[in-house]
């Protein structure tokens with residue numbers, strides 16, 4: 582199974598929002614990373630057929646999705662950033678209603694609703710009104726509705742925004758679990774959401790796909806470029822003016838700076854194992870030095 586994007590571009594007026602994106606997706610989780618406005622949502626909306634590209638083609642298993650029409654739509658599950666939930670409906674009723682809209686029969690609906698509620702861990706809360714659900718539960722019911730038609734392509738746009746760490750971990754494990762026989766495309770700003778579950782990471786910058794690779798291979802790219810050094814407060818400003826300082830932590834009355842640099846930034850700097858967050862900041866460094874948080 583594969584989904585191929587061939588030179589996809591999208592313009593709004595004279596603004597190019599997606600610029601010549603070509604890639605192939607196969608089953609597994611793909612994490613799309615990018616700063617605000619880099620085109621993540623636009624790409625997902627195009628794949629979900631909510632929006633047409635300005636140019637380029639998309640094919641699923643060799644067939645142009647425009648020729649497949651509703652057959653392609655039946656293969657998709659889509660969770661947009663904002664999902665409209667019927668707040669006074671119970672989870673069960675909400676999912677049954679969506680199943681009806683997706684064309685499932687009554688008999689199929691009952692089994693499928695039970696199955697997806699179980700999958701997202703909401704079986705016990707099936708009789709509760711979704712309006713009373715926590716943020717994390719709302720996201721999980723959103724994923725459950727997207728799974729009702731057993732999609733081969735699941736598109737989830739920033740599903741972890743606003744969730745606490747426990748719910749984020751729960752959600753990412755859920756997405757990982759269901760990805761063995763489907764393509765899962767997940768957009769986020771939060772690197773740790775995808776660091777452990779993504780088969781490949783796609784980095785979008787100003788509408789261009791600047792990276793697409795396994796997390797490990799991407800990390801190899803910045804091997805030897807991540808450093809830490811302990812300095813006094815007086816040295817911080819100078820290092821910040823010369824290098825990308827991505828973190829500042831107070832450690833035993835010294836300041837430990839995490840620095841991205843091609844060369845050793847300080848005589849006492851120690852080379853560190855890179856994390857995906859370092860790679861992200863390497864590409865989206867605007868303001869990193871100024872924003873580096875002081876952790877005490």
Ligand SMILES: Nc1ncnc2c1ncn2[C@@H]1O[C@H](COP(=O)(O)OP(=O)(O)OP(=O)(O)O)[C@@H](O)[C@H]1O
Nearest residue numbers: 593596598615616617618619620621622623624770
């Ligand atoms: N319907 C539209 N008309 C005009 N411009 C648009 C439209 N939709 C998106 N844009 C612009 O396209 C660019 C990319 O937006 P998009 O929402 O795809 O980015 P994003 O990476 O998802 O951002 P975020 O992380 O903030 O959700 C932005 O500059 C946005 O203002």
